[in-house]
Amino acid sequence: MSTEPKAWEGVLAHIESRLVDGRIRPGDHLPAERALAADLGVARSSVREAIRVLEAMGLVRTQTGSGPSSGAIIVARPVGGMQALMRLQVAASGFPVADVVRTRLLLETAVAADLAERPSMIDLADASQLLDAMDDPARTPEEFLVLDAQFHLALADASGNTVVAAMMAGLRSSIEGYVLSGLDRIGDWEAMVARLRSEHRGVLEAIVAGDVDGARTRIHDHISGYYRDASPASSATRTVHHETR
The missing domain is CATH 1.20.120.530 (GntR ligand-binding domain-like)
Incomplete structure (x- = not known):
C-alpha cells in the first residue's frame, strides 16, 4: 500500500505553513482555486478537496459567486x-x-x-x-x-x-x-x-x-x-x- 501523500494533503500542508508563519491570517481569502493549483502543480480537484477538509474542520468558510466575499476565507476563530x-x-x-x-x-x-x-x-x-x-x-x-x-x-x-x-x-x-x-x-x-x-x-x-x-x-x-x-x-x-x- 502506498504511503505517498495525496495531492490534497500537500495543499493542506501549504496552507497550514502559511497560517503558522503569518502570511495568511484570519479574515484573509485563500488564493483562487486556479491560482493555487497552478502554484502547487496540482489538479484543481485536489485544491477543492483540501478546501472541503478545511471547511469541515471549521478553518475556512466558502461562498460561491464572484463578489469580494466569494471564495474561501480563513475564519477568525476555528x-x-x-x-x-x-x-x-x-x-x-x-x-x-x-x-x-x-x-x-x-x-x-x-x-x-x-x-x-x-x-x-x-x-x-x-x-x-x-x-x-x-x-x-x-x-x-x-x-x-x-x-x-x-x-x-x-x-x-x-x-x-x-x-x-x-x-x-x-x-x-x-x-x-x-x-x-x-x-x-x-x-x-x-x-x-x-x-x-x-x-x-x-x-x-x-x-x-x-x-x-x-x-x-x-x-x-x-x-x-x-x-x-x-x-x-x-x-x-x-x-x-x-x-x-
Whole structure:
C-alpha cells in the first residue's frame, strides 16, 4: 500500500505553513482555486478537496459567486472545528474513562489556578448561573449532571484559553457518559447532590477569593471524588484516584 501523500494533503500542508508563519491570517481569502493549483502543480480537484477538509474542520468558510466575499476565507476563530474533531475522535476511539479523568485533572486544575490568579479580570456569571440552576430541588439526577458538565465547561470558557475550552468541549460527551453511567452506583443521591453542590460552590469561592492552591485542590478533589465513588469497584481504572464533579 502506498504511503505517498495525496495531492490534497500537500495543499493542506501549504496552507497550514502559511497560517503558522503569518502570511495568511484570519479574515484573509485563500488564493483562487486556479491560482493555487497552478502554484502547487496540482489538479484543481485536489485544491477543492483540501478546501472541503478545511471547511469541515471549521478553518475556512466558502461562498460561491464572484463578489469580494466569494471564495474561501480563513475564519477568525476555528474553535468549533477543533471541538467537532475532538468529539469525533473521542467517539471513534472510545477513550478509557481513566484517561479522560486524568486529562480532566490536568486541564481543570490548571484552569482553576489560572482563574484564581486573576479573579477581577474574569467573568464567572455563566458558571454562577449554572450553580443556581443546579440548586433547583426539582432537577432529576440526569438533569443535574448535565448542568454539572456545563459548569465545568463554563470555567474553561471563562479562562479565555480557546484551546483548553475546545478540548473540554470535545471531551464533553465522554465526561457526561461516564458521569451519568455512575448514577446506578451511587447509593444515596440526595447526599451526593448536596456534596456536589457544596464542592462546586467551594471551587467558585476559592477562585473569587484568589486562592490559587485552594482552587486547584478543590477542583481536583471534586473530580477525583466522584470518579472514586461512581466507578465500578471491580474496574482496573480504580488505580486512578482522581474523578469528576
